Amino acid sequence: MDGLRFLPRRFWIALIPILYIAFLLLPIWWLISMSFKTTNEILGGFSLFPQTWTIENYMVIFTDPTWYSGYINSITYVVLNTVLSLAVALPAAYAFSRYRFTGDKHLFFWLLTNRMAPPAVFALPFFQLYSAVGLFDTPLAVALAHCLFNIPLAVWILEGFMSSVPKELDETAYVDGYSFPRFFVTIFLPNIKAGVGVAAFFCFMFSWVEMLLAKTLTAVHAKPIVATMTRTASTSGYELGLLAAAGVLTIIPGAIVIWFVRNYIAKGFALGRV
């Protein structure tokens, strides 16, 4: 008797995530469907599936340098930013998790406030700053600018993971005669692998999705794909198919990265740090 009542309830509960995921996938499916249609078909009227499948939109992106160089530029600054953020955030997070020093709490909050700075506020001064130091229109400029919000985030996440490693580990290693750098690389880092993975994931994610600063700090040589897309949309008329194909291709790197860290995501969130 109990089982009979139990089953329908479980069914209704399972329906909630299913409906939600369907809602999430609907616009994505529409984008994919659009990307395989010809321009004539798109402008000709409504159709659920492409009537004549075409890969022409994708061919344009893979053969035209103004398109594919956008992807290369984006990936360059995202990787640069992730490496840079982690390299400086790791020692800092260690300091915050292990030591008390003058101004530590204020410093930590000040770092976090930078995560709260609206990019729209900084767009113009960033343009002037990076022009002044001669980095304008290089991937390095975007990578450095994205440090503004990614370093505080990385420090925050890593500090959480490091604090869950017992302090005895450090003390034993120092007693055994390890120097700080050697201890940090050979003993400590392997212990917080998951944390480094989660931090790298979020740095990658926030650098990859940001557009306003990336667009403001580049012109021709380092133009990211997100800027190529908006400029194409406004200048060369209504090439929806091409725009859709470019959009689909921007989803792929994120999807790959999620797949690799899927087992760590919940853990990273469990520490309550994003």
Added chain:
Amino acid sequence: MKTENQRAWFLVAPVVLLVAFNALVPLMTVVNYSVQETFGNNQFFWSGLKWFEEILTSERFQAALGRQLFFTFTILIIQIPLGIIIALAMPRRGIWVPVCLVLMSLPLLIPWNVVGAMWNIFALPDIGLLGYFLNQVVGIDYNYTRDPVAAWITLIAMDVWHWTSLVVLLTYAGLVSIPDAYYQAAKIDGASPWAVFRYIQLPKLSRVLTIAVLLRFMDSFMIYTEVSVLTGGGPGNSTTLLSIDLVKIALGQFDLGPAAAMSLIYFLITLAVSWVFYTVMTRNEGK
């Protein structure tokens, strides 16, 4: 217990240098512009707090702030309860867990302008799936480029689509970390599902939920790219949020003084609200 060690500053120094370069120099630039007036030719004159008074009393700023607050409030009211419901309904173990997590994280990793473009295409009244469905099948006259109400509904639907997953993931992580013993005790006491939620799950979730509200407040208050691609602030000014208005003044009209004053006011509002959340959060942690 942490040990006192001033040399820890050496470990923090690279972070401080990099963030200070990115934060303090631009911030000083903004402060500098906000108290000066320019007539071009790089000539600047001291203008005191004139721009701040002008911005704070201008109807345009007040309207944009009002729209911003309405937007942030609406998406919080929708996303937080919806996120909790979905997280509660998700499976706790088994092969469906990673599938759910990966599919739900997908919107979070799409570049923000692509999110805007995607919803733009999705909602087009003549050839978009949503627009076509509403116009032809349901029979509502729906056109987000003409009708402010339709534009707002599209905007809010887009944000719910984009960010509810963040609330789901946070809540889910909080739920998974509740020990089984709590549920067993509740079962012995014969607690109803509502009582389990109200007296066990909700108190245990208070920390992650504070973080979720804080993050959603911050990010929705700073939203720019998605809105600018979807509606561009239109039709008219009906969806011109704070950041859209700011970029229009700063990069469009190049009014440096008013734009800088507005930037500072904008930043201070975000900071003040976030600070309240942060204090509440760290106070609860201390207990």
